[in-house]
Amino acid sequence: KKIAVFASGNGSNFQAILDATLSGEVNAEVKLLVCDRPNAFCIERAKQANIPSFIFSAKNYESKEQYEGEIIAHLKELNVEFIVLAGYMRLIGPTILDSFPGKIVNIHPSFLPLFPGKDAIGQALLAGVESTGVTVHYVDEGMDTGPIIAQEEILIEKGDSKESLEQKVHSVEHVLYVQTLKKLFS
Numbered sequence: 175k176k177i178a179v180f181a182s183g184n185g186s187n188f189q190a191i192l193d194a195t196l197s198g199e200v201n202a203e204v205k206l207l208v209c210d211r212p213n214a215f216c217i218e219r220a221k222q223a224n225i226p227s228f229i230f231s232a233k234n235y236e237s238k239e240q241y242e243g244e245i246i247a248h249l250k251e252l253n254v255e256f257i258v259l260a261g262y263m264r265l266i267g268p269t270i271l272d273s274f275p276g277k278i279v280n281i282h283p284s285f286l287p288l289f290p291g292k293d294a295i296g297q298a299l300l301a302g303v304e305s306t307g308v309t310v311h312y313v314d315e316g317m318d319t320g321p322i323i324a325q326e327e328i329l330i331e332k333g334d335s336k337e338s339l340e341q342k343v344h345s346v347e348h349v350l351y352v353q354t355l356k357k358l359f360s
C-alpha cells in the first residue's frame with residue numbers, strides 16, 4: 175500500500191510507522207508526510223529518511239477546502255491509497271473524506287469513546303479514572319468518532335504524572351499502531 179502520514183508535532187508515531195514499513199513488518203510504503211506546522215519535528219524525521227513532505231500553514235489559505243484540495247493533489251500525484259493520521263491536530267474535512275472513503279485511520283490517546291478531543295491524557299488524569307488507553311479508529315467527519323479498529327487499556331497508577339502517563343501511552347501507541355496497520359495491509 176502506498177500511504178501518506180499526516181502529523182503536526184514530534185512524530186514519534188510517524189517514526190514508528192516509517193520504521194515498520196522500512197523493515198518490511200508493515201506492507202506499505204510511506205510516500206508523503208503532510209504537516210501543518212512548519213516547525214514540527216516530524217519534518218526532520220521525514221528529511222532524515224528521505225521521505226517527501228508537504229508542509230503548509232492553514233492561515234495562508236482562505237478555507238479548509240482550499241488547503242485540503244492542495245493536499246489531495248499531492249496525494250493523487252504520488253498515487254497514495256491510504257491516509258494514516260499520527261498526531262495531526264486538525265479535523266479532516268469533506269474534501270479529503272470524499273476522496274478517501276474508508277481509507278483514513280487515526281490514533282487517539284484514550285479508550286474511546288471516553289475523552290475525545292484535545293489533551294485526552296490530561297482529561298483522563300483530571301477525571302481521576304483508574305485506566306485510560308489508546309484507540310485506533312477509522313476517521314469520519316466527527317472528532318475521534320469513527321468506527322474503532324483496535325484498543326488497548328493502560329492502567330493509571332497512583333504516582334503517575336502527566337509525563338509518566340504520556341510515556342506509557344506513547345509506547346503502547348507505537349506498538350498498537352504498527353500491529354493494526356500490519357493487519358490492515360496484509
Ligand code: GRF
Binds near residue numbers: 181281
Ligand atoms: C499521540 O499521542 C497521538 O495519539 C495523538 O497525538 C500524539 C502524537 O504524538 N493523536 P507523536 O507526534 O506521534 O509523537
